[in-house]
Amino acid sequence: MKVCVLYTGGKDSHYALLKVLEAEHEVVCLATAAPIREDSYMFHSVNVRWSLLHGEAMGLPHHLLKVSGEKEVEVEELYRELMPLVTQYGVEGIVSGAVSSLYQKRRLDNVAKALGISHITPLWGRDHAELLREEVAKIRFVITATMALGLSERHLCAVVDENMAEEIIALARRYGFSPVGEGGEYESYVVESPLFAIDIIAEPRWHPSGWGVCEIKEAKIRRGQRAGSSFPGKGELDVGI
Numbered sequence: 753m754k755v756c757v758l759y760t761g762g763k764d765s766h767y768a769l770l771k772v773l774e775a776e777h778e779v780v781c782l783a784t785a786a787p788i789r790e791d792s793y794m795f796h797s798v799n800v801r802w803s804l805l806h807g808e809a810m811g812l813p814h815h816l817l818k819v820s821g822e823k824e825v826e827v828e829e830l831y832r833e834l835m836p837l838v839t840q841y842g843v844e845g846i847v848s849g850a851v852s853s854l855y856q857k858r859r860l861d862n863v864a865k866a867l868g869i870s871h872i873t874p875l876w877g878r879d880h881a882e883l884l885r886e887e888v889a890k891i892r893f894v895i896t897a898t899m900a901l902g903l904s905e906r907h908l909c910a911v912v913d914e915n916m917a918e919e920i921i922a923l924a925r926r927y928g929f930s931p932v933g934e935g936g937e938y939e940s941y942v943v944e945s946p947l948f949a950i951d952i953i954a955e956p957r958w959h960p961s962g963w964g965v966c967e968i969k970e971a972k973i974r975r976g977q978r979a980g981s982s983f984p985g986k987g988e989l990d991v992g993i
Contacts, residue, residue, distance in 0.1 A: 761941050762893070764850075787821030902927035
């Protein structure tokens with residue numbers, strides 16, 4: 753199936769991409785919703801423009817879709833922005849990294865239905881802690897925003913490896929938030945994957961009220977990697993655990 757991945761540059765959308773490749777779907781393009789408002793109900797906004805570097809690194813067509821960020825209006829805007837991409841690339845399905853948010857999944861289900869295509873959710877229904885462990889076994893990401901009690905300034909801009917993942921899982925259990933950040937408790941940006949490696953320069957900005965943002969100032973594809981050189985053909989990547 754030819755699919756368009758709804759892509760944020762974060763760990764869940766990227767891992768969903770890896771999973772659809774494992775399932776032998778053909779990724780024909782990436783689409784990133786870029787909300788004008790930072791308090792969008794549906795879409796990731798922190799450092800979202802840097803997701804374009806991932807598309808360049810993978811050699812994939814990547815489209816930045818501007819949406820208002822207004823509740824429900826942004827869903828209709830996404831539908832309108834996706835319509836020409838479905839025609840241009842022969843898209844048969846959209847892929848999202850939704851894990852357990854019915855709010856997000858139901859709206860994307862409706863968008864896909866209106867477009868006459870499928871909505872593929874390879875991470876849906878997974879246990880959050882086990883999913884995080886699985887993700888860090890294959891990719892590395894930095895935390896680009898923290899908005900949950902238990903996450904502190906030292907987590908901002910930190911690269912999450914297996915040890916950090918276990919710390920997040922323990923904090924999530926103690927303070928009652930999602931270890932994968934499904935509810936916006938934290939945001940992420942992928943820096944290492946089987947498909948690319950990215951070097952970044954980032955600056956943490958912590959607010960006394962207990963939340964913070966890691967602002968990416970610069971990012972580049974790691975030296976020695978040619979853009980698109982690592983993107984596999986259909987069925988060539990195995991990310992099974």
